[in-house]
Amino acid sequence: MTALAEPAQHFAGSPDWTWYILFYFFCAGLSGGSYVIASLMRLRGDPADEPAARIGYHVSFLALLPCPVLLILDLGSPLRFWHMMWNTTPGDGGLNFFYWSPMSVGVWALLVFGVFATASFVHALVLDGRIRFPLVGLLDGGFGTVFAAVGALLGLFVAGYTGVLLAVSNQPVWSDTWALGGLFLVSGLSGSAALLLYLLRYRADAAASAGPLTVSERLYAVLELLLIVIFAITLMPAGTFGQAFGMPWALLWLVALAGLVPGIGGLLGSGLAVTPEGVTVPVQSVSAARSAAAAGLVLVGVLALRAAVIFSAQYP
């Protein structure tokens, strides 16, 4: 038995997962994250949060659209995307579901989540009276609650499983940690929160959610920082810390950390007031430019974090 100190031996070749995959991971994070936040607003939040929730469903749907496109374009044989679901082995055909293969599970999760995201999106439009579509009436009331809850669970999965997919390999860095799923999930949440927070200002009746969203964003930022630390620590025994955080990737990590500044900075700066009425934060009205910048910074951070993880492992 080799001592723990001995670095892991990695000889695997790189799958050359690059830009398509990076942006897929990014969009999946936002789509899943926004759905989760939207649903939680609806289920748990104040009626005043409903408009914000609807923004969330919009974002979730729109962010989801590019996902299949990116996944398909990344394939060597795009026309065979469907082989992910249907096994075409002669004489041994049938549905493909391999619970031990995150890619296989993920494809299904994405598909089902797609149904939820779309339905919730349409439902949101109907509630806003933009379109009429009788069927979605189902989603009012009790069933709607369950639906939102399940959708939220799927959202969490879609936002995070991409990290597990990387880990379930023999690549350096990726396969040396169990933290990637969680890391991608929370960074998806914080990215989504930041984006929604910015979008609030485009919908007058949603302003009320600024406070709670700010709080969420700040809490997610803390979580994300925590998971980055855990990720870094788990790499140490494997001896791949240097590969993940060395140059040039260190620069990307700086950007990723910069993405946490609005959240954590805000937290340290003004803190939050927990009163019997609830948690509030003094929300100064900031200029569109500044809030856009803040949101932008967080989103770029979310992207940089994924880039650092994806590329450092494949191109040391």
Added chain:
Amino acid sequence: MTNHWRDIRHADLILINGANPAEAHPVGFRWMMRAKLERGAKMIHTDPRFTRTSAVSDHHVRIRTGTDVAFFGGLINYVLQNELYHKEYVDWATNAGHVVSADYAFTDGLFNGFNAQTSAYNTAAWAYETDGGFAKVDPANPRSVLNLMREHYKRYTPEMVERITGIPREQFLEVAKLVGETGRPDKVMTIVYAVGLTHHTTGVQLIRSAALLQLLLGNMGRPGGGMNAERGHANIQGNTDHAISWEILPGYLRIPAPGQKNLADYLAASATRKLRPNSVNFFGENYRKFMVSLLKAWYGDAATPANEFAFDYLPKPAANSSWISIFDQALRGKMEGLILSGMTATSIGPDSNQVLQALSNLKWLCVMDPFNTTSSEFWKAPGIDAASVQTEVFMLPATHWIEKDGSFTNSGRWVQWKEQVLPPEGEARHDHWLLAELFDRVKQLYAQQGGKFPDALKALTMPYRDARRPELDEIAQEINGKSLTTGKRLDTFAALLDDGTTTAGDWIYTGHYPETGNLAKRRAGIADPAKNDPTGMGFYPNWAWSWPLNRRVMYNRASADTQGRPWDPKRVGIAWDAAANKWVGDVPDYPATAAPGPTAPLPFIMTAEGTGRLFSNGVADGPFPEHYEPVESPVDNPLHPNVSTTPAAFRYDEKAGRGNRFGTAREFPYVATSYRLTEHEHYVTQNVEHLVQLQPEAFVEVPAELAREKGIVNGDHVRVSSKRGKLEVRAVVTSRLGALMIDGKKVYQIGIPIHWGFVGINTGQHWLANALTPFVGDASSRTPEFKSFLVNLEKI
């Protein structure tokens, strides 16, 4: 090979000198690996470079190129000093006891009989004392061959070996111990060599020195022993048997010389005379039969007893016509035209810049080849001004051997018939058709226009169904020969006669195509060993046909003692079966029913002595091999600085008044040698995608130590230059080539793979290795010194 590939698996010790079988003969190499795997044989690889062969050898002995005589001389000395040689064998089967005539002398690097004017030896000066025409035999005599040998080689001490070769004393002694053990009857060593020994101005002596060692150790004629030359191209052995080299006729009959008026003169100069009462002297005794049968095969009815069987028709070259000599003649402007068939003159050198010059001196050049070669495109060579080249070049597209049937004779002398693999492409024609038609047309011109001495051409027989399109099968039958009395093909050369009633296109092949059919097509092999290999020794007598007479191991009489008992009962070559009153086992290299005994014929039936020769006048540069430095050498010969290099080598440029093109260690401090890589077959595979991928770019191998000195790292471009030319190619930096301490001086060796040129797929790789090599060859064979020369190395 005296033995054959499969036989190597019987060896206890495999000494590979001047060969790199893992890279140059990978398929044959399997038998050496089998010896290692199956009987734990030890393998020694003596090579300037640590090669893919060394990688699987038990010992790699790093030697300075061109110094193997010193290495073998050291081993001979070790074996004699320590009395490790096989006494019974040496006494009986070698000329050890023959008394050498009193005028034999060796002083300061020169043997007796040297003529400084012609810079050549009179080899007749190296003779035995005789009485009644027979050699005197007296082992005790101070001038007995063995005593002279002890004297000659006692200078080759381990210390001297180290000074000359760079092999550390300890390592030499380690190896000498292993080699010495094989003097025991129950041990056998095989010596495997190839052009690492031949490509030297001392090439023939390098090989002889190894042969001497094998005779002393009693390893000649025995399964698992012998001197085994791995031949070159798939059929280079066949080429040689059929007289590819200028000085012989088919079957190693000497080419007639000017002044020989008739067969008698010719035989007097060529055929050996018995030197011992009970020596068979088979070749000498039958020389006339073989020659007459050849003349009958060539000139048919025009060859009659009255006209000495048309002996006059044979050319009698006045001057040496070996490879270098041909291009020397062209350089001297003495040649009009040249036909190159299956030979890429420009690439194969030596001194390709001079060869290019020679080709530009020609009126016309005709290349017969399946591919464009650096010769058919020579005017495109870098640095040549095409406009200034007047030579008219004809390209005759020939079929590649893979597009013909016919036989290959492998290194083990097996004549193996092969079928055509691919149909010929485009306008390509078989070589034998091209040549036949060419000949036919010339013959007609003579018929129409007459001309000087047309008879020789007119008389030449073309006994084929279509004189312009002979079949290789017809030619094979012609080579085999027949009885003109019965009209039937013969099944042994023993049946050849000197009265003009038999023919033989090549006497050693007589019997390979008897009336029963083409034996080269036989394939009774490992499918059924029990049946096809009755002796269990791997002779497979019904697999193809092996010359002479389907004999698998030459000199095999020496594999058994005087009583006919095999030296090693576990490895029987032949044995005397008293009951059956004949020799059993392999086809005996001996009268089949000659019983052992004091008066029995001596074992080596081809030589005049009836024994193996430790002392011989068969070579041009000395009766005993002596170490001489390569013509370009980093040091003076420690044995005799005044006669440092061989005095007998022919220096073409000097003799032609062109001035020598040799460099000195001052300008060119590094030793270089050239060689092959597994991935390519000379230059032809530059046309094969998959192989070009394996070895895409020309490179040289540079010792890591030297590279550090020069700041060269792997893949850098370097300039390697000799007095004659340069290469600018990549450097492969490796410790597989290392420094040697030669006579107190640190000497680096640089490795030059040969395979690139300015034609083929990667035409960017236009450098010719032979731009570097010297225009000089061996004293006897004139084989160029491709393997030892001086260069300089610069980073660029």
Added chain:
Amino acid sequence: MAEITPGRAYGFFTDTSVCIGCKACEVACKQWNQLPGNEPVFGDGYDNTGTLDAQNWRHVAFIDNVPDQTAGPGAGKAWLMMSDVCKHCQQASCLEVCPTGAIIRTEFDSVYIQPDVCNGCRDCIAACPYDVIEMDKAKGVAQKCTLCYDRLQGNLEPACAKACPTDSIQFGPVDELRAAAQQRVSDLHDQGVTQARLYGQDDSVYGGLNAFFLLMDEPQAYRLPDADNAVLPSRNNAGGYLGMAGAAVLGVLASLFALRRRREPAVEPGAGDER
């Protein structure tokens, strides 16, 4: 050789101690499988192939440890050559992750990528611990050694083994090969070649490799993970999902905490003006 029978496990015993680096295996593989090969590039002089990839399903690796001073024994110690190939692992990382079911275990117990099923997702490449697979850009599918599936079906031994002049590559039923390998390694040890060792002949790596090796140095020297490092991708499923679940719980808790019902408005007047 005996009949090649479906249902029996076949593979290679590659004995690197007798490999002479001639690359006949590389070429034979390309010829049989009609692989055009990559553009010619200079690698390090002897190894210009570089790695196993879509065009090279055999790759002969050269490891030069020859000392500067005169080398003495070669005996496969100083310049190592090894013909690398897909190991046809009993527990195959590639097969484990493949989402399309393109990678199957054949009736000869070999691991085979069905080119017409594969869609080029490249998950198997991320998974294979031996850097065996590469995607063929032209074909758009992952490629590697097939153990000459087509030849085996036609009762022919694989092209590479057939071409190997020194029998460094031995093909046969895995159980027989294992016996031969044990014999060979003990012979070598008897001859004092103590650094000879087997890799993958038992279940210590990936439950056993059907294409296993006799090595003359540590596995790492040949870019082979040792027994402790021979691990499957699926090992990270549990940890990965648990970590994710943990983060999900924390994330949701954080949201619930932030989204409690409250009395509003918390926004100071005038905030809207800017719009």
